Amino acid sequence: MDAMIPAGKSASGLCPDCHQLHTGIAPVLGASAPDDWLAVSRGERMESELTPDICILTDDGRTRHFLRGHLQMPVLDGPPPVFVWSVWVELDHHSMEQVARWWTNPNRAAIPPIEGRLANELPYEKATGGLAITVHTRDPGLAPLLIVSEDHALATEQRQGVSVHRIAELGSLLQRA
Numbered sequence: 001m002d003a004m005i006p007a008g009k010s011a012s013g014l015c016p017d018c019h020q021l022h023t024g025i026a027p028v029l030g031a032s033a034p035d036d037w038l039a040v041s042r043g044e045r046m047e048s049e050l051t052p053d054i055c056i057l058t059d060d061g062r063t064r065h066f067l068r069g070h071l072q073m074p075v076l077d078g079p080p081p082v083f084v085w086s087v088w089v090e091l092d093h094h095s096m097e098q099v100a101r102w103w104t105n106p107n108r109a110a111i112p113p114i115e116g117r118l119a120n121e122l123p124y125e126k127a128t129g130g131l132a133i134t135v136h137t138r139d140p141g142l143a144p145l146l147i148v149s150e151d152h153a154l155a156t157e158q159r160q161g162v163s164v165h166r167i168a169e170l171g172s173l174l175q176r177a
């Protein structure tokens with residue numbers, strides 16, 4: 001976790017959970033790179049590539065492939081209507097080739113869902129790095145949608161939704177991490 005993506009939007013009224021006013025709730029939080037981007041040596045990073053959407057990482061002589069996507073959660077008492085973890089997913093070589101082939105195709109949302117692994121630690125009690133993720137590509141210009149496909153608190157929150165209070169908490173946990 002090395003960067004937050006700021007976006008300010010104020011919730012109005014006092015929070016039913018903590019009776020405080022949550023201002024400056026960030027509807028999008030996340031990481032600007034896969035966690036392992038910072039774990040490799042500087043020399044390896046120089047041989048690697050990082051764009052806002054894709055990361056090709058040289059790691060101990062291996063080439064690893066990552067895609068950034070949006071892990072969305074409904075907000076039960078928004079605005080905002082949706083909270084987004086903007087995070088990275090590691091794909092195998094074959095899947096990445098498929099994504100690359102389709103990336104600029106206007107029909108890229110038609111690619112079948114792809115399986116990957118979450119490549120960022122998020123502030124949950126159980127580790128999130130390595131969680132199974134299903135990637136659904138969307139039309140060009142829209143980040144792929146990520147669905148947690150194994151049992152975890154992150155999956156539960158994605159399915160059931162989160163409160164504005166919880167988003168504020170996630171934001172402060174992320175800053176402390």
Ligand SMILES: [Zn+2]
Nearest residue numbers: 015017018165
């Ligand atoms: Zn609150």
